[in-house]
Amino acid sequence: MELSSDIWNTEDSSLQREPDAERPELETRHALAVRDRQQVAQRRPAGxxxxxxxxxxxxxxxxxxxxxxxxxxxxxxxxxxxxxxxxxxxxxxxxxxxxxxxxxxxxxxxxxxxPRLLGLATTAMRELPLRELAHPALERLARTTGESAQLFVRDGDRRICVDAVDSEHELRTIVDVGAVLPLTQGSAGKVFLAWGPAVERDDMDRLAQQLATTRRRGWADSFGERAPGVASVSAPVFGPGDEVLAAISVSGPASRIAPLRAKTYAPAVIQAAREVESALGA
Structure with missing residues (x-):
């Protein structure tokens, strides 16, 4: 179900990210490693x-x-x-x-x-500094909301789940670590697109209004876009220079994360994203 941005006119401005001037300028090894990986993936030539x-x-x-x-x-x-x-x-x-x-x-x-690539991918997922540093925040987010929590990084025009903590509910959403999903479906994809290059956003006519709303309020939602009956709320994890290093999400049945309840999850998701930034030294 697609929502008009009008429903969110009462968003809490306290959820917005703090001004850049208050953010430390030091780029840590972990933030640089993740940033460089994303930049290489996005700029890699076709041939x-x-x-x-x-x-x-x-x-x-x-x-x-x-x-x-x-x-x-x-x-x-x-x-x-x-x-x-x-x-x-x-x-x-x-x-x-x-x-x-x-x-x-x-x-x-x-x-x-x-098959050799599978082994390398598994090792890379296990040793990715971002995953290790973000996991405590992901666990707290899952515990606070009672829903499944995921961490995504961007790979070109896709997003990859690099960590996940499943909900304890019998009815829950599960995103496998290593799952590759399109940017055009789901709230985490909207996060990457909303803070992506302007020309990229302009090409997404169908999502243009949603992406503008996402940037204004600092988080994204999704209802039945990736899979019927599944809803999610995501926020960006920023690195130095306002670059989005990752997206952190909670997802669950739409019956529990209903449209009018989505923004009640937003503060917890944004807080988790800020915790990851702090762990990265960003």
Missing amino acids: PSARPGTPVGVIDRAAAVMDAVEGGARSFTDIVRVTGLSRTTTHRLISSLEDHGYLFHVGGLGYALG
């Missing part, structure tokens, strides 16, 4: 760009091949077309990536991402 034969050039080309099959298995010809690499170079890279378990051949479908 290789470094000089041929250099170590970085080889890595760029291998990354381009893996990016080409990120959405599903592709044939050799498709990979050549998408990456713009020569057939000889593509064949050499695919063979090497197969040997290391980063790609595998799927019968007549072509090549897909290999």
Whole structure:
């Protein structure tokens, strides 16, 4: 159910983020690590760009091949077309990536991402500094609201759940750690879009009013967008320079997080986001 922004005209201005002048200027290692990861993911080119034969050039080309099959298995010809690499170079890279378990051949479908990447992804999730530092705030948020709480980071035009604490209710929402979701569905996605580049917001005509409301009040809500009967409330986790490092959310059945009750969850979600910022030194 989509809501008119008029219903929120009474939002509490105390929920707004404090002025930037009051925020410490020191960028910690943890904040920088997460910020740099997001910047690299958002700026990563579609194809290789470094000089041929250099170590970085080889890595760029291998990354381009893996990016080409990120959405599903592709044939050799498709990979050549998408990456713009020569057939000889593509064949050499695919063979090497197969040997290391980063790609595998799927019968007549072509090549897909290999199981070795799953192990690396699991390790990365476990060792991500943001996740470790944010977990206490996530647990408190779940305990305070009684609903499931999640932490998301942005990866290009998607968001990834890097931590979650499930509600103790029998009827609850569960978002698996590692789940990849679109930015255009759910309150956490709105957070990333609302504080994203202006040109990006302008392209989202359907969400333009909602994103403007999200920025004004400092939090976002969602009702049945990601899945029927599921509602959520999210707030941004800011780093140095007002960059959104992550989005923290509570989600649950729409019967418990009804539209008129959503803003009662907002203070707890915003408080959790500020706690994460404090832990990061942002």
